[in-house]
Amino acid sequence: MARAGLSPQVVVRAGADLADEVGFDEVTPSALARRLGVRAASLYSHVGGADDLRTRIALLALDELADLASEALAGRSGKDALVAFAGCYRDFAREHPGRYAAMQVRLSPEAAAAGPGGRHADLTRAILRGYGLTGVDETHAVRLIGSVVHGFTTLELGGGFDHSAPPPDRTWSRILDGVDTVLRSWAAPS
Amino acid sequence: MARAGLSPQVVVRAGADLADEVGFDEVTPSALARRLGVRAASLYSHVGGADDLRTRIALLALDELADLASEALAGRSGKDALVAFAGCYRDFAREHPGRYAAMQVRLSPEAAAAGPGGRHADLTRAILRGYGLTGVDETHAVRLIGSVVHGFTTLELGGGFDHSAPPPDRTWSRILDGVDTVLRSWAAPS
DNA sequence: TCTTTTGCCTAATATGTGTAGGTAGTCTAG
DNA sequence: CTAGACTACCTACACATATTAGGCAAAAGA
Known part of the structure; x- marks a missing residue:
C-alpha cells in the first residue's frame, strides 16, 4: 500500500492551498483528506483536528505574509515604505x-503568543520610522494603517467595490496619499 | 402538543441573537433549534437551510444597522455626520x-440586490453632502470611509488592539479627525 | 362544525468529526 | 542483511449535523 508522504507541514500547506481555491470555510478534514487522496482519519496523526488545522493554516499565512512584507520593506522608508507594505497586504489577499x-x-492566546502575531505589528512600526512618530502617536499610526489596509482589502475581496464605477486601484492610491498626509501631519507637534 | 409559535421572522431574529451570544459561526440549524425548543427539522418550514438562515440573518443585520445609521445621520452634516455614522457602525459591532x-x-447577487446593500452606500454618500464631493471623488470617499470604519471595527472586535497601551477610543477619534481632513482636502479642486 | 392550512413531529439518509486499534511500509542497530 | 522499533495509513465505529419525506394535531376560516 503506497504511502502519501504526509507530514504536518504538508497537510497544513495543502490546507492553505485548498483554502485559497474553495474558501477558508470549506477547509475541513474530510475535504482536505479527499484532496490528498487519504482517509480523513489519517489526518489526525498530523494535526489535532479541525480547529487545530485552521489555527495552523492561520499561523502559516501570517508567517508567509510577514516574510513578504519584510522583504517589501527592505530599503524603503516613508511613503515609499507605506505603499510597498500596503500593496503587499492587498496583493497577498x-x-x-x-x-x-x-x-x-x-x-487562542498561546497560539497568538507563540506565533508571528507580533511580527506584523513590528513591521508596521518599521514603516513609521520615516515619519518620526513615537510613543502613543506611533501606536495610533499603527492602528490607522492596519485599519485602512485591512478594511479596504476586506471590502475589495468581498466584492464591495464591484458595483460602482472607478477601478479600485485609483481609490487605493488616493487613500494611501491620504494616509501619508495624515501621518505627516501627526509627526508635527500637535 | 403545544406549538412554539415560530415564523421566519422569529427564527431569523433568534438566529441573530444567538449569533451575538456565541458567534456567527456557531449559528447552525441544530443549535438554533435547541435554543428554540424545537427539533432541527422543524426549522426547515421557515428557512431554506443553513445557508438561507445565514443569509437572512445578514440581511436582517444590514437592515437594522441601516435604520440606526439613518437615524444617527438625521440633521447632521460634515464632520458631525461622519463621527455619528462611524460611531454607529462601531457601536453596533x-x-x-x-x-x-x-x-x-x-x-448572492440576488440577495444583495433585493436587500439593503445599497442603503448603506446611500447613507455613506449622504455624509459627503457636507463635503461637496461629487462624481468619482464621491465614490473614492465612500470607499475610504467604509475601509476605515470597517477595518478599525473588525480589528478592535478581533482583539487586535488589546495588547498595546492607549485606549482605542483615543485612536478612533484621531483617525476620524484624519479622515475629515482628507475629505476636506479632496473637496478642494485637485 | 367541517375543512383547510400549517406548525411541529418522527423516521431515515448522507455526510462530517473524532477515537481505537490493526497492518504494512520505513528506518536503525547490529 | 536481517530484527526490531517506529509510524503512516488503514478499517471500523460512535456520534453530531444537515436535510428530506411523510404524518398528526392544533389553528384558522367557511
Missing part, C-alpha cells in the same frame, strides 16, 4: 484569499 | 458582534 481569511481567525 | 459578522458574508 488577492492572490491568497483563503490564507488571508485564515489570518482573521481569533487565535 | 460591539453590541452585536454576531450580527456584524453576519454582515460580512458574501451575499
Whole structure:
C-alpha cells in the first residue's frame, strides 16, 4: 500500500492551498483528506483536528505574509515604505484569499503568543520610522494603517467595490496619499 | 402538543441573537433549534437551510444597522455626520458582534440586490453632502470611509488592539479627525 | 362544525468529526 | 542483511449535523 508522504507541514500547506481555491470555510478534514487522496482519519496523526488545522493554516499565512512584507520593506522608508507594505497586504489577499481569511481567525492566546502575531505589528512600526512618530502617536499610526489596509482589502475581496464605477486601484492610491498626509501631519507637534 | 409559535421572522431574529451570544459561526440549524425548543427539522418550514438562515440573518443585520445609521445621520452634516455614522457602525459591532459578522458574508447577487446593500452606500454618500464631493471623488470617499470604519471595527472586535497601551477610543477619534481632513482636502479642486 | 392550512413531529439518509486499534511500509542497530 | 522499533495509513465505529419525506394535531376560516 503506497504511502502519501504526509507530514504536518504538508497537510497544513495543502490546507492553505485548498483554502485559497474553495474558501477558508470549506477547509475541513474530510475535504482536505479527499484532496490528498487519504482517509480523513489519517489526518489526525498530523494535526489535532479541525480547529487545530485552521489555527495552523492561520499561523502559516501570517508567517508567509510577514516574510513578504519584510522583504517589501527592505530599503524603503516613508511613503515609499507605506505603499510597498500596503500593496503587499492587498496583493497577498488577492492572490491568497483563503490564507488571508485564515489570518482573521481569533487565535487562542498561546497560539497568538507563540506565533508571528507580533511580527506584523513590528513591521508596521518599521514603516513609521520615516515619519518620526513615537510613543502613543506611533501606536495610533499603527492602528490607522492596519485599519485602512485591512478594511479596504476586506471590502475589495468581498466584492464591495464591484458595483460602482472607478477601478479600485485609483481609490487605493488616493487613500494611501491620504494616509501619508495624515501621518505627516501627526509627526508635527500637535 | 403545544406549538412554539415560530415564523421566519422569529427564527431569523433568534438566529441573530444567538449569533451575538456565541458567534456567527456557531449559528447552525441544530443549535438554533435547541435554543428554540424545537427539533432541527422543524426549522426547515421557515428557512431554506443553513445557508438561507445565514443569509437572512445578514440581511436582517444590514437592515437594522441601516435604520440606526439613518437615524444617527438625521440633521447632521460634515464632520458631525461622519463621527455619528462611524460611531454607529462601531457601536453596533460591539453590541452585536454576531450580527456584524453576519454582515460580512458574501451575499448572492440576488440577495444583495433585493436587500439593503445599497442603503448603506446611500447613507455613506449622504455624509459627503457636507463635503461637496461629487462624481468619482464621491465614490473614492465612500470607499475610504467604509475601509476605515470597517477595518478599525473588525480589528478592535478581533482583539487586535488589546495588547498595546492607549485606549482605542483615543485612536478612533484621531483617525476620524484624519479622515475629515482628507475629505476636506479632496473637496478642494485637485 | 367541517375543512383547510400549517406548525411541529418522527423516521431515515448522507455526510462530517473524532477515537481505537490493526497492518504494512520505513528506518536503525547490529 | 536481517530484527526490531517506529509510524503512516488503514478499517471500523460512535456520534453530531444537515436535510428530506411523510404524518398528526392544533389553528384558522367557511
